[in-house]
Amino acid sequence: RQHDASKIPEPKKLPLIGNMYQLFGLSDNIFSTIQTLNKKYSIYKISHIFTSTIQICNPKDAQIFLSTKQHIKKSLMYRWMQDWLGTGLLTSEDSKWHYRRKLLTPAFHFNILQEFFKVFDEHSQLLVEKLEEECDKPYVDIFSLVSNFTLHIICETAMGIKLDESKKSMREYVNAAQKIGTVLFRRMRRPWLYWNFFHFVSSNKREELLILKTLHDFTTSVIAEQEKSFKNLDVVEYNETDGNFVAKKRLALLDLLMTLKYNGSKINDEGIREEVDTFMFEGHDTTAIAVSFAFMLIANHDEVQNKILDEIQEVTNNFNQKIRFEHLSKLRYLEMVIKETLRLYPSVPAIGRKTTEDIYTSTGYFIPKDTYVGVQIYSIHHNDEYFPNAEKFDPDRFLPENCQNRHPYTYIPFSAGPRNCIGQRFAIMELKMIIASVVMNFKLIPIDTQSSITISSNLTIKTTDGIKVKFEKRSFI
Numbered sequence: 001r002q003h004d005a006s007k008i009p010e011p012k013k014l015p016l017i018g019n020m021y022q023l024f025g026l027s028d029n030i031f032s033t034i035q036t037l038n039k040k041y042s043i044y045k046i047s048h049i050f051t052s053t054i055q056i057c058n059p060k061d062a063q064i065f066l067s068t069k070q071h072i073k074k075s076l077m078y079r080w081m082q083d084w085l086g087t088g089l090l091t092s093e094d095s096k097w098h099y100r101r102k103l104l105t106p107a108f109h110f111n112i113l114q115e116f117f118k119v120f121d122e123h124s125q126l127l128v129e130k131l132e133e134e135c136d137k138p139y140v141d142i143f144s145l146v147s148n149f150t151l152h153i154i155c156e157t158a159m160g161i162k163l164d165e166s167k168k169s170m171r172e173y174v175n176a177a178q179k180i181g182t183v184l185f186r187r188m189r190r191p192w193l194y195w196n197f198f199h200f201v202s203s204n205k206r207e208e209l210l211i212l213k214t215l216h217d218f219t220t221s222v223i224a225e226q227e228k229s230f231k232n233l234d235v236v237e238y239n240e241t242d243g244n245f246v247a248k249k250r251l252a253l254l255d256l257l258m259t260l261k262y263n264g265s266k267i268n269d270e271g272i273r274e275e276v277d278t279f280m281f282e283g284h285d286t287t288a289i290a291v292s293f294a295f296m297l298i299a300n301h302d303e304v305q306n307k308i309l310d311e312i313q314e315v316t317n318n319f320n321q322k323i324r325f326e327h328l329s330k331l332r333y334l335e336m337v338i339k340e341t342l343r344l345y346p347s348v349p350a351i352g353r354k355t356t357e358d359i360y361t362s363t364g365y366f367i368p369k370d371t372y373v374g375v376q377i378y379s380i381h382h383n384d385e386y387f388p389n390a391e392k393f394d395p396d397r398f399l400p401e402n403c404q405n406r407h408p409y410t411y412i413p414f415s416a417g418p419r420n421c422i423g424q425r426f427a428i429m430e431l432k433m434i435i436a437s438v439v440m441n442f443k444l445i446p447i448d449t450q451s452s453i454t455i456s457s458n459l460t461i462k463t464t465d466g467i468k469v470k471f472e473k474r475s476f477i
């Protein structure tokens with residue numbers, strides 16, 4: 001065992017600015033700079049005068065940090081996100097996180113998801129209608145179109161409100177949600193902005209405040225709208241053992257939070273705002289990204305597209321029935337396509353933690369308590385050692401027999417362990433419904449390819465120039 005954190009490999013350092021300078025430069029190529037480092041080392045340290053982070057690019061160490069209840073504290077980036085998300089489920093720690101996680105888990109129970117199906121269906125059909133209007137165009141920039149639909153879906157399901165289609169604030173919200181990531185990333189790359197004072201007086205902060213206003217105005221209007229129609233049912237009881245209030249009936253997210261607020265629990269207006277901001281963002285952006293990359297990959301792989309279509313044909317009795325809730329679990333090949341899309345393009349490419357006790361890595365490096373750690377999901381997914389010919393899109397990697405011998409932490413698009421994604425099943429259902437509805441109605445024609453796009457760094461994975469796909473109406477259905 002090597003008992004020394006200083007033994008962890010470090011890319012070349014300079015005085016004061018450490019090796020952080022490696023990440024300076026244009027935001028477009030930062031992503032590839034990070035990936036080059038990630039390919040070179042399976043674990044390494046990146047640092048400057050104010051802070052250092054251990055980057056983990058291998059599944060064994062990812063398991064050490066993610067699988068236990070021990071390391072649920074988050075890294076610096078999540079603290080910077082608190083002006084936006086408060087301490088909602090994604091950014092909270094310790095007892096607050098435990099309480100909220102326990103409280104909100106039933107809001108994504110199977111029975112609730114089943115009720116959401118009609119919303120997934122309705123918006124998938126509306127997306128099909130919208131794409132029909134786009135068939136004449138040389139291509140569709142898919143993310144900006146789909147994110148509108150996924151925002152509607154999260155509002156109508158988890159928040160329980162129907163958005164007004166013409167609402168200008170909706171588009172503004174989606175744009176602001178893209179911009180906030182850029183502002184947060186800019187801070188990460190400028191060491192002097194780690195100092196709250198310097199950040200407070202910077203132009204970055206001024207930009208952040210404007211963006212936050214747009215984001216918060218939108219979520220505030222969603223809460224106000226839901227509150228107008230909210231009916232307070234007597235479904236809350238006090239749990240003597242843990243001193244918390246619980247709902248006796250399963251409720252969707254915002255209904256649950258409102259019910260608890262009106263019945264004297266710990267949830268107040270601020271708590272509601274935190275969770276609405278958190279779920280609104282996590283719930284629409286991640287899924288829109290996944291749909292966009294899935295369309296690009298399907299368009300570029302005819303054999304995959306045909307297999308998806310064959311499976312839908314079989315499940316819907318030769319396209320004679322509409323896709324129903326019970327069909328979703330039968331769309332097994334489509335599920336493999338979604339998994340392979342999330343391997344190549346995990347919507348959340350990296351996550352951060354802070355150690356809560358001294359720890360040894362799988363190769364014996366010592367990491368002391370209170371160290372920031374980054375788990376590099378994208379680079380674990382792109383490692384040829386775990387996924388031979390890793391850049392190749394091959395859904396068969398997820399055939400049961402092909403998964404057996406893989407370390408479980410080689411594939412972690414939803415993270416893993418107690419702080420994994422609470423919306424995982426929601427996301428898979430929504431993706432299945434949207435992709436099946438679109439492939440059933442259109443032939444997807446490639447415009448962008450895996451090599452034509454440039455991935456850019458943001459909180460979630462983005463490209464510098466959108467993702468372009470062409471849609472051609474199928475005539476035989």
Ligand code: HEM
Binds near residue numbers: 282286415418
């Ligand atoms: C393809 C879609 C999605 C992907 C790839 C994804 C991925 C992730 C990942 C990697 C995390 C861990 C973040 C971290 O530890 O910092 C996470 C957490 C989370 N996700 Fe998702 N997510 C998706 C969809 C959703 C949806 C649809 C929702 C809401 C309905 C959602 C809500 C959340 C929340 C609230 C957390 C924080 C959980 C906690 O800390 O207890 N996600 N997600």
